[in-house]
Amino acid sequence: MTEEIIICRDVHKWFGDFHVLRGVTTTVRKGEVVVICGPSGSGKSTFIRTLNRLEEHQRGQIIVDGIELTHDVKNIEAIRREIGMVFQSFNLFPHLTVLQNITLAPIWVRKMRRPEAEALAMQLLERVGIPEQAHKFPGQLSGGQQQRVAIARALAMQPKIMLFDEPTSALDPEMIKEVLDVMRELARSGMTMLVITHEMGFAKEVADRIVFFDEGRIVEENSPEEFFKNPRHERTKLFLSQILHH
Amino acid sequence: MRETAIAVGAGALVLALLPFSTAERLWIAGVALALFVPMGIFGRARSLRLIRWAVGVGWIVLPVIALMLIGGFSPWLPRVETTQWGGLMLTVILAVVGIVASFPLGVLLALGRQSELPLVRWLSILYIEIVRGVPLVTVIFMASLMLPLFLPGDLRIDQALRAMVAFTLFTAAYIAENVRGGLQAIPRGQIEAARALGLHGWLITLFIVLPQALRAVIPANVGQFISLFKDTSLVFVAALLDLFNMGRSILANPDWLGFDREILLFIAFVYFICTYSMAHLSHRLEKILGVGER
Ligand SMILES: Nc1ncnc2c1ncn2[C@@H]1O[C@H](COP(=O)(O)OP(=O)(O)OP(=O)(O)O)[C@@H](O)[C@H]1O
Ligand SMILES: [Mg+2]
Numbered sequence: 001m002t003e004e005i006i007i008c009r010d011v012h013k014w015f016g017d018f019h020v021l022r023g024v025t026t027t028v029r030k031g032e033v034v035v036i037c038g039p040s041g042s043g044k045s046t047f048i049r050t051l052n053r054l055e056e057h058q059r060g061q062i063i064v065d066g067i068e069l070t071h072d073v074k075n076i077e078a079i080r081r082e083i084g085m086v087f088q089s090f091n092l093f094p095h096l097t098v099l100q101n102i103t104l105a106p107i108w109v110r111k112m113r114r115p116e117a118e119a120l121a122m123q124l125l126e127r128v129g130i131p132e133q134a135h136k137f138p139g140q141l142s143g144g145q146q147q148r149v150a151i152a153r154a155l156a157m158q159p160k161i162m163l164f165d166e167p168t169s170a171l172d173p174e175m176i177k178e179v180l181d182v183m184r185e186l187a188r189s190g191m192t193m194l195v196i197t198h199e200m201g202f203a204k205e206v207a208d209r210i211v212f213f214d215e216g217r218i219v220e221e222n223s224p225e226e227f228f229k230n231p232r233h234e235r236t237k238l239f240l241s242q243i244l245h246h
Numbered sequence: 247m248r249e250t251a252i253a254v255g256a257g258a259l260v261l262a263l264l265p266f267s268t269a270e271r272l273w274i275a276g277v278a279l280a281l282f283v284p285m286g287i288f289g290r291a292r293s294l295r296l297i298r299w300a301v302g303v304g305w306i307v308l309p310v311i312a313l314m315l316i317g318g319f320s321p322w323l324p325r326v327e328t329t330q331w332g333g334l335m336l337t338v339i340l341a342v343v344g345i346v347a348s349f350p351l352g353v354l355l356a357l358g359r360q361s362e363l364p365l366v367r368w369l370s371i372l373y374i375e376i377v378r379g380v381p382l383v384t385v386i387f388m389a390s391l392m393l394p395l396f397l398p399g400d401l402r403i404d405q406a407l408r409a410m411v412a413f414t415l416f417t418a419a420y421i422a423e424n425v426r427g428g429l430q431a432i433p434r435g436q437i438e439a440a441r442a443l444g445l446h447g448w449l450i451t452l453f454i455v456l457p458q459a460l461r462a463v464i465p466a467n468v469g470q471f472i473s474l475f476k477d478t479s480l481v482f483v484a485a486l487l488d489l490f491n492m493g494r495s496i497l498a499n500p501d502w503l504g505f506d507r508e509i510l511l512f513i514a515f516v517y518f519i520c521t522y523s524m525a526h527l528s529h530r531l532e533k534i535l536g537v538g539e540r
Contacts, residue, residue: 054438080444091439095457104453105443136538148437157443 005030005065005161005192006051013046013216016099020046021057022216030160033193035203035224038213039239042198047213048066049162050085050193066158081109084154086159088166090146092153098125099134102153110157117156122151128182144175148182155186165194198243204228212236328406334516336406337489341475344413348474349467351414352421353460356453359426370422375417383480386412390484409481417474424466428459461535468528472521489513 006028013021013085020043036044049055050062053069053076063071064079093101102121106112112120128148130141138146140183147167154162164183168176180202187193187206197203203210203224210227212220214235220227231237273312316326316335331339358370377385389407389412432455440450460467479490487495495515502509 052442054441077444077446080442083442085439085442087435087439089435091433091435092457093436093454095438095461105445107442108449108453153443 003030004028006194007012007056007063008060009062010060011050011057012060013043013050013055020216021050023060024048024218025060026211026218026221028146028161028192028194030192031190032178032208033187033191033195033206034209034211035207036194036196036211036213037198037200037239037243038205038219043216044213045106045165048165048194048196050162051163052080052085054085081157083161083163084157084159085163086147086150086154086165086167088169090138090143090148090150090170092150097135097137098130098141098149101138101149102156106177120156121152124155125149127155127185128152129178142175143171144178147171147175147179151179151182151186152197160193161192164193164197166196166198168197168199174189200228200243212239214239264484328404331406332487333365333492334489336481336486337478338520339473340406340413340478340481340488341471343410344417344474344478345471347410347414348417348421351418353425353456353487355418355422356425356429359422374419374422377416378423382416382477383483385416386480387483388412389415405484405486409484409486412484413474413478417470420470421467424463424470425459427466428461428463429455431462437523463537464528464532468524468531472524475521476517477525489516 004027006026008024008026011020011021012022024043024047035047040045046055050057050069051064057069065082067075067079069075069079079210086193092098093104096104099118099121102124103112103114103117106117106120107114111160122131125134130145130148133141133149135147138149141149151162151167167183168179171179180199183193183195183202184206195202195207207224209221210224211218212227212233212235220231220233220236222232227236228240231240315323316331355370355374358366359374361367361370386409389408393408435456436458437450440454445453478488481488482491482494490513493509496509497506
């Protein structure tokens with residue numbers, strides 16, 4: 001049996017009075033690629049952000065790689081080292097070069113030596129296909145290139161899990177493919193991935209499982225074939241009809 | 247060759263302005279001119295790089311020389327007591343010390359104001375708001391007259407130092423507010439991305455937040471420093487004669503009766519040269535650091 005790397009049990013979260021996550025229970029196995037979809041405002045982002053504690057959950061239990069997320073700062077730091085995250089708006093550091101963006105955390109958090117970190121960074125830039133951009137600043141790159149740098153930056157911490165929050169939503173159509181290609185390759189390499197995306201083609205092709213969120217709950221989770229062919233819930237059907245017909 | 251000669255010669259000429267006897271001054275000026283004017287005229291002009299290099303070295307070496315001359319660290323010259331400081335030198339020293347000291351203090355106050363520790367936050371806010379609510383003259387006045395009342399009788403801090411402290415404390419509050427503006431303008435995503443990478447507290451402040459915030463507020467901070475430079479003229483309340491007040495005391499001298507216009511225009515010109523240089527430097531700095539580049 002493959003090992004369960006993320007376990008969520010009845011996770012709840014409130015923003016003030018607003019009940020965003022209403023009991024999320026799921027597990028993710030090592031090497032699994034999970035695509036999360038659902039209507040806007042359903043809590044998808046909030047959910048994956050609780051996994052590396054950018055948001056705090058207030059009830060329930062989250063266990064990542066055997067470590068439970070609590071207020072213990074040590075645990076949070078340990079878990080953040082294991083989880084890479086890629087944001088919709090890239091969030092590269094504009095005052096640092098591409099190379100510095102990638103090497104910052106390995107040097108200061110992993111205590112890697114600079115030459116080693118730079119070698120690793122170049123290797124990752126090679127992997128995402130833009131080694132020639134190493135000494136430019138983020139502002140000098142296209143959106144697709146920036147997102148690939150962001151992926152390389154996250155990978156430089158050698159995480160066991162990668163979270164993607166709509167990584168292609170801010171990109172022009174012609175750049176979406178270059179980012180999805182990198183993610184495809186990453187999935188094939190055996191990385192555990194949680195991906196929020198509306199790219200249903202990508203989901204069909206790469207996902208092991210699709211999780212459908214609505215109003216802070218997981219309404220349905222299934223293999224891609226089943227999910228698209230026989231959606232069980234009305235809400236899922238409606239969502240699919242909306243997203244597939246435009 | 248030529249540039250070096252001009253640079254060194256100009257430096258040597260400045261020596262003549264020091265408090266030597268007239269004969270010594272003439273000697274210095276004479277030797278400097280005799281040596282360097284021919285070299286300046288007939289020497290071969292080299293690239294701009296050399297000038298850059300010379301200016302860079304000058305920035306490091308000259309303050310040290312100045313310090314040695316003023317402080318009497320050299321064997322030949324006596325120490326110049328702070329009570330004798332005056333004119334442009336006092337203006338420049340007050341401004342430079344004020345700028346160098348108030349900047350880090352202001353940054354710390356700005357960070358303190360955002361601190362999660364309530365005590366630090368409240369103290370910072372209290373400090374900033376009180377200082378900003380008080381006119382600069384009052385601060386200098388208090389530092390020069392009232393501070394001694396609170397200190398033990400035998401502990402005496404001289405006037406110039408008190409003025410420096412006053413300018414530093416005053417300017418720091420404004421720098422803090424400028425920097426706070428910069429801190430607040432950092433998008434949340436920057437901090438989230440840093441956290442997600444496992445960076446923590448002070449590493450994020452040092453590597454992500456401060457560089458971006460400080461870069462964004464260069465114009466505001468330089469504006470504050472320019473104000474400081476001009477406001478040094480308020481030190482007369484501490485019985486010190488800076489550039490401006492030196493001019494006023496000259497005006498009060500019957501020998502110079504009727505030269506008001508010349509003296510005031512000259513002083514205004516010197517202020518303008520200094521502040522314009524600062525503004526220019528600020529523009530260069532913004533360019534080099536690429537403000538607005540996202
Ligand atoms: N920091 C916050 N404070 C208060 N409310 C928030 C905060 N962040 C998100 N919300 C609210 O929580 C709800 C869920 O937000 P979330 O970003 O998780 O949705 P989402 O499923 O990712 O939607 P989208 O597809 O638009 O990104 C939304 O109604 C949002 O307005
Ligand atoms: Mg979202």
